[in-house]
Amino acid sequence: MNRLCIFISSAQKEFAEERRELKAYLHGDPLLRRFFEVFLFEDIPASDRRADSVYLDEVDSCDIYVGLFGQDYGYEDAEGISPTEREFDSATAAGKPRLIFIKGQNDDTRHPKMRELVRKAGKQLIRRRFTDLPELTSALYASLVEHLVRIAVIQEGPFDGSACPRATFEDLSTEKLDEFLARAQSNRGYPLGPGTAMRKALTHLDLLAGKHPSHAAVLLFGKLPQRFLVTSEVKCLHFHGTEVRKPIPSYQIYKGNVFELVDQALDFVMSKIARSVGTREQGPQAPVEYELPREAVGEAIVNAIAHRDYTSNASVQVMLFADRLEVWNPGQLPATLTLASLRVPHASIPHNPLLAGPLFLAGYIEKAGTGTLDMIARCAEAELPTPDFRQDGGQFVQTLWRPVPQQVAGEVIEQVGTKSALSRHQVEILEKCREETALVDLMVIAQRSDRTKFRHQVLSPLIEDGLIEMTIPDKPQSSKQKYRLTEKGRALQSQLAYKKEQV
Template structure:
């Protein structure tokens, strides 16, 4: 959110230290600096404009007026009014939220006009007294927290349980609610029936807060959720290189419910990566195998949408590069989760529990904390490196791709023959490496050239290790892997796999 501007007004010479103390506190406190920025007289650069006119313009731009009233009244203009009173009057006329802090006790000796100004500030305002800077800072902190609560800018419960401002029942898609109930009954034995009213469903799922729609209700069932929660969209981009660079070949901004967002983003990724088409041995529909398992893509995107920080102005970003898939979402891991715990069995700690519960009922997520472990297991099974998790600025999941073959934009796959016992889809580079061994044992340099590598990259070593592990290739000097005489040759299994390969087109 854009920080709210606070205008601090006082007689400059008398309360300069107090103003500086408030400035330093507001800029140093993690909570306060997130919501507020401060205007002080002393920080205004030299200008041709009169100071009093400049300060009054700043009052008009501010969201909150903080008046510090002491003993002095200040320099009077031709009409007998000081800048402090002018600023207070302007804030009052504009309806700016005002917070008044008076230094000293009621018996404190003051300029007569300051006494009048303090009396004027009594009308409709809560005045707080202070004697020390610590008391002033404490008083302002309490007042600002109360202001943020009233404006519903901060809350003590989860974001998804907070009321969604201005959202009403008519903003929900009732047909979507019926479909949700139908799905939840089928996959999770949900107790409500399809003839249940929207209000009954919302009450059952705790999606009402004192009769008002919660943010979760809008995200789950809204006709147009982004009208209320603009940053809840998902942005997807496809790059032909390994870095973010223009022109972007494909860029989409998806809107809708959390279910829509997940479905659209997953489809975006799957339409851009390699896939192989198997044979129709068990059904009329040919099986498809993606270079990144579909379940891994889905889990990464579901996690980003379900567990993101919706108070952040950022949106979920899904970026597909030539060598990896990156899914970024605003927010960090909720305690007690750590990056290390994501790689072992751990409990589920949803950042948006109401959202997570409904997505569980719709079979988009589980509640066992197994999502990241499943991603790791599926990537390893597919011959891919383990996915990486990081929290540099937000939470980032990186899933490494298989090397793409040929020129940018050319995508193809080869499905190994079932009779050869090779279950995973092979890229053209892998096939080229196997074919290079068809006439006999060859050194690694020949495999490099066949696959189009100029050096022993990480992916080349990974594919070579995979072939050795799966028994498709074998070393001619098995006892000395690093021998300068080392060569590689096809095994019987490798020859059977190579003869059974059938190249099929894949869709980009």
């Protein structure tokens, strides 16, 4: 279908920021951008036409009218009617769907004519009130999704619970189902076991959409899931440096069901990173330790596959660099979660709840919202920097930091001539200290919490080696004291960065 045009009321200056932000949000959302185009009066070029005729023509040609009503009534024409009211009346006369959002709960402070417009709209349709931009964005999103459901463009309910077009029971693998049921019984005491009929198992797992397999059923047990969901594959890339550069030394595209995708991507990463093998003193099998905790890598990959937006044309990407592992997945954090909340106990809000259930039963994920916390804990136990989480446009990115290769630090230390080998925490400070920095901020960089031990074990040796200096050396205890790299320290910083690029 052609994209629907949304006209966002343009007349009131008080909503200039809201209009821009709403357009950016709608064009950035992986679902809504597939169906909607946004018209803002500010976007049209200069023209030899009256402004009022332009915006009223746009109202007539749009598919949905979004009205933002605030405190002011706005400019009044010769008949004493503002452009906002003209737009609303024009949309009403043309029979357009009208979504009206009113800022604030109290109408007493509004311009009298705006109060009358609010009342007029209230007699004709259901209005929504909002107090800030996030609340407005959330309300508009819900209204637009409801509109798409009403005109039968999308199905109500989560994507993973809707029927997978063209897929039949013949496209599902009984072998893959039996493997899952065996794991689910072993890990979670699931009542159904291998040999259960496919229809019965899918019914028990809520993976049927009417009489048809759902998208989740195909992703979990499909013989060839990518036949129906092309971008459900996982792309794994290995770079020797710290940037994306061609040629790519190792590039694999993995296909299969979600369990196979997790296992293949995890094996790709673990096969590329350093590992050490211990002795058999503690048991018959020699222990193996990897530079990145296997559990943390697995959590990052499972999170990406379980919570990604499967309506997107992008795929999950697992990229291993010399200094970090990045896992990218298409999608946004739920509105009730923030990047900061991922670092503290939080609710589990799966993007694909019917996909997450079987992943939990098979032991791949937990339901308590502990995935990111487990990643942080595993990295802390391995004395690695805290993982980073960020939203990069329509992609959610998880970053695990690799330790600085010993040969890199060793070579550079020898060249610069420090008195002793640098610890991981000292290397962290030399790499990330780009400006004058307070003691507490240096401790954050090094992931240290004990001030006394940090001074003695990390900071003082760097000062003695002439790599870091005080900004107020004659007042060591000054509350305004900060620290910066010396010329020697900056040289070491540059050489560390260069060496890592070559690894």
